[in-house]
Amino acid sequence: MSEVLGTASKRMDVRRPASTLGNFMCDAMLDMAREKFDQGADLAVVNLGGIRRPYLEPGPVTRGMLFEIMPFDNLMVLVTVKGTVLEAFLQETAADGAGIGGFTMKVTNKKATEIRINGTLLDPSGEYTIVYSDYSLNNSRILKGSPAKQTNYLIRSAMEDYVKKMGRSGKQIGDNLENRFYAGN
Secondary structure (H helix, E strand, O other), rough: OOOEEEEEOEEOOOOOEEHHHHHHHHHHHHHHHHHHOOOOOOOOEEEEHHHHOOEEEEEEEEEEHHHHOOOOOOOEEEEEEEEEHHHHHHHHHHHHHHEEEEEEEEEOOOOOEEEEEOEEEEEOOOOEEEEEEEHHHOOOOOOOOOEEEEEEEEEEHHHHHHHHHHHHHHOOOOOOOOEEEEEOO
């Protein structure tokens, strides 16, 4: 548990509606999902209630720290939905707050607008693949029952693999985690 896997460049927190620690988790999930399962995965979302360590300080990141962040054996799933379903899901996400990756959205009074997936406005008639938690999927009133690819890959393992990958390429985690949820007028 004390093995250093990489380095964090800045403090990451769990806050609502936008969480830099949750966004880091989503970046890890999305990157690893694209590398291991589906290059076309579009976005990732993490329920903030499942994050058990409230912050991560700058400096060395150990396996134990990642275990404290995600102590559950939640598996990544890839859920494919139409744009209309994704929009409804992201409206719920905007109201509750979440960690997000692969997209941005303007939030005004807990309502999402200007949802951009990889920089492009959400297309209600399009099809999107969400990287998500099996536990959260089973408890989502909007996504439950949607086609999902089970991965048998722990979210915690995705985080570990991502931090190691970043370290091997000379990068730290923690950069570019802000401004995914942004306030409207």
